[in-house]
Amino acid sequence: MTFGVRLGIDFGSLTTVAALAGPDGVVRPQRFDSHLGDDRSVLGNDFPLLGKHPSLLGDDRSVLGNDRDPADPEVVAKTLARVAEEAVRAAGSVPPVVLTHPAAWRPDRRRLLTAAAHLAGLGEPELLAEPVAAARYFTSTLGHRVPAGSCLVVCDLGAATFDVSVVRQAADGFSVAAADGLLDAGGLDLDAAVVRLARDQAADDPAWHHLDRSGLWQDARAVREELSAASTARWYIPSLGTLTVTREALERAIAPVLERTVERTLDTLRAARVTPQDVAAVFLTGGASRTPLLADLLHRALRMPTVTAEHPEVAVACGSVHGERGAAPVVVPATAARPRVKPSLLRTFSPGGIVRGAPAVHGVAVSPDGRLLATGGEDRKVRIWDLGTGQVRYTLTDHDGPVRAVAFSPDGGLLASAGGHPRKTTRALRVWHTADGRRHRAYDTDPGGPAVVAFHPAGRLLAAAGRDGAVRLFDLFDADGRPYTHRPAGGAPIHALAFSPEGEILATGDDGARLSLHHGDPMPRHGGAALHGHRGAVLGVAFGGPAGAVLASAGADRTVRLWDTASGAPHAVLQGHTDPAAAVAFNPAGTLLASAGLDTTIRLWDPSTGAHLYTLDGHDGAVHALTFAPDGATLISAGADGAVRLWSLGRP
Numbered sequence: 167m168t169f170g171v172r173l174g175i176d177f178g179s180l181t182t183v184a185a186l187a188g189p190d191g192v193v194r195p196q197r198f199d200s201h202l203g204d205d206r207s208v209l210g211n212d213f214p215l216l217g218k219h220p221s222l223l224g225d226d227r228s229v230l231g232n233d234r235d236p237a238d239p240e241v242v243a244k245t246l247a248r249v250a251e252e253a254v255r256a257a258g259s260v261p262p263v264v265l266t267h268p269a270a271w272r273p274d275r276r277r278l279l280t281a282a283a284h285l286a287g288l289g290e291p292e293l294l295a296e297p298v299a300a301a302r303y304f305t306s307t308l309g310h311r312v313p314a315g316s317c318l319v320v321c322d323l324g325a326a327t328f329d330v331s332v333v334r335q336a337a338d339g340f341s342v343a344a345a346d347g348l349l350d351a352g353g354l355d356l357d358a359a360v361v362r363l364a365r366d367q368a369a370d371d372p373a374w375h376h377l378d379r380s381g382l383w384q385d386a387r388a389v390r391e392e393l394s395a396a397s398t399a400r401w402y403i404p405s406l407g408t409l410t411v412t413r414e415a416l417e418r419a420i421a422p423v424l425e426r427t428v429e430r431t432l433d434t435l436r437a438a439r440v441t442p443q444d445v446a447a448v449f450l451t452g453g454a455s456r457t458p459l460l461a462d463l464l465h466r467a468l469r470m471p472t473v474t475a476e477h478p479e480v481a482v483a484c485g486s487v488h489g490e491r492g493a494a495p496v497v498v499p500a501t502a503a504r505p506r507v508k509p510s511l512l513r514t515f516s517p518g519g520i521v522r523g524a525p526a527v528h529g530v531a532v533s534p535d536g537r538l539l540a541t542g543g544e545d546r547k548v549r550i551w552d553l554g555t556g557q558v559r560y561t562l563t564d565h566d567g568p569v570r571a572v573a574f575s576p577d578g579g580l581l582a583s584a585g586g587h588p589r590k591t592t593r594a595l596r597v598w599h600t601a602d603g604r605r606h607r608a609y610d611t612d613p614g615g616p617a618v619v620a621f622h623p624a625g626r627l628l629a630a631a632g633r634d635g636a637v638r639l640f641d642l643f644d645a646d647g648r649p650y651t652h653r654p655a656g657g658a659p660i661h662a663l664a665f666s667p668e669g670e671i672l673a674t675g676d677d678g679a680r681l682s683l684h685h686g687d688p689m690p691r692h693g694g695a696a697l698h699g700h701r702g703a704v705l706g707v708a709f710g711g712p713a714g715a716v717l718a719s720a721g722a723d724r725t726v727r728l729w730d731t732a733s734g735a736p737h738a739v740l741q742g743h744t745d746p747a748a749a750v751a752f753n754p755a756g757t758l759l760a761s762a763g764l765d766t767t768i769r770l771w772d773p774s775t776g777a778h779l780y781t782l783d784g785h786d787g788a789v790h791a792l793t794f795a796p797d798g799a800t801l802i803s804a805g806a807d808g809a810v811r812l813w814s815l816g817r818p
Contacts, residue, residue, distance in 0.1 A: 583595075622669050
């Protein structure tokens with residue numbers, strides 16, 4: 167449905183987000199500081215008064231039974247007037263306006279919002295419940311599907327409040343089945359925990375009482391957001407010096423607040439009378455929802471797929487300018503069915519023996535004909551197994567350091583293995599003949615050897631990358647053996663590497679949170695298009711879908727992300743791993759995605775919807791590597807417990 171130019175506004179306690187939808191269908195969000203007047207008082211020494219007030223529109227959410235008088239609409243109108251000015255500047259006049267509001271607001275609260283819009287010169291606005299706008303964003307922008315009759319749980323963790331709603335998809339669009347919230351659980355409460363941690367470190371230092379409060383709270387928010395991706399954050403506070411805040415300490419401090427949001431979510435699901443089978447996903451919105459512990463706690467309690475938008479603070483505003491519509495197919499063709507699998511553990515290989523403390527296995531690969539399995543690990547050995555008998559055909563012992571990666575050539579005739587001494591560059595990349603285990607070539611690379619290897623689909627070129635941030639492409643049949651060296655922007659150590667099925671794109675993921683697509687066949691051009699989203703190292707990449715139309719990435723931020731390779735646009739953020747996600751793999755049809763985590767689990771996803779299908783628990787340590795057998799019926803995983811496990815994905 168086409169609307170032309172529309173303006174959506176999500177008024178918030180600290181930040182108001184406006185989204186202008188142009189006639190070209192492009193939605194452009196913009197943030198505004200909400201006008202606070204003189205209400206930035208401080209309660210005691212450390213807590214902003216605003217942190218105890220959910221909105222300048224008054225505290226009343228009818229579901230909470232609070233009867234305070236509403237705020238003066240003129241206060242709200244001051245912010246809306248600034249939005250109107252920007253809209254006129256961009257569109258020439260004020261377009262039709264949609265104002266969002268919490269689902270639980272009574273009519274008198276909604277009338278207050280309408281009055282503020284009139285005072286701001288926005289005309290007569292359309293009012294839309296925030297979770298309905300979020301659900302439209304979930305389907306129309308992120309491309310997820312909510313089947314008719316199914317529900318979406320929307321958890322909105324804003325600056326000062328937490329709102330949870332269950333919305334149901336019907337033929338005529340989304341409707342709210344239940345809504346609730348907390349007035350004292352939001353980003354400011356999480357920031358307060360950061361401030362407390364700093365105050366505890368400052369002890370009785372008198373300088374604490376003379377700090378700039380405004381700057382302190384802005385820095386606290388920055389520290390909290392940094393700890394969403396990092397394990398520690400260093401915080402320089404004038405007159406006090408540099409303090410160190412750890413994610414572990416922060417999560418202990420904020421857990422009581424977030425546990426209350428989970429309890430309220432469970433209460434709301436019960437009130438809506440829905441079962442887990444009725445819920446398509448849990449969708450996290452609001453700027454504070456980036457906090458990983460929130461997704462972790464919700465997933466543990468609900469066991470439902472949890473999705474966070476790339477920019478969760480703009481989801482409501484941007485969704486408000488979308489009409490009712492279903493999700494467009496994103497990853498697989500419309501004719502592809504949702505994968506239905508019943509995984510089970512088929513068998514276990516133990517290269518180092520079935521003993522406690524067996525050497526970790528870092529790399530695993532299956533030959534194109536599905537007959538051979540290659541493994542490499544901490545014991546510096548490469549093994550080629552017969553998948554039919556489970557016996558080792560060859561043990562290759564020429565590496566002088568841990569073997570980090572293995573890969574078969576497209577015809578299965580060669581096997582590449584990477585790994586070397588941390589202070590040597592010689593012979594760290596080796597290529598073997600799979601028929602008899604003879605070494606084909608050995609190549610010099612960066613110290614320690616490559617961390618990842620991949621064959622070009624044409625079979626002649628081998629790409630390798632590692633700690634020095636360079637991608638080296640070796641011509642396997644060139645006599646001099648000197649590589650073509652490609653240096654992606656950033657120069658950070660590279661952890662992930664993959665060619666698209668046609669070989670036209672080389673994807674890399676590095677330690678600096680950079681995911682890059684390098685175009686050029688067979689040699690990538692310098693530079694590369696960066697895909698931004700991960701908030702930590704990118705540890706795994708894989709192409710899937712028709713002709714590699716979709717790229718999956720796994721990150722140290724504990725997320726798996728899906729991208730459109732043609733446009734670079736993000737499709738979805740898949741959450742559930744409680745430690746870094748280390749590897750991803752698509753089945754050959756592109757209809758099933760597997761991710762491996764340092765949390766010892768393997769997760770299976772439907773890439774067309776982002777739905778979580780199964781969690782496989784079997785490894786006793788971090789899972790380092792994943793691959794599918796060519797027929798797609800078997801998934802192979804390897805990890806720190808020294809085991810290689812084969813999982814049957816038999817269809818019911």
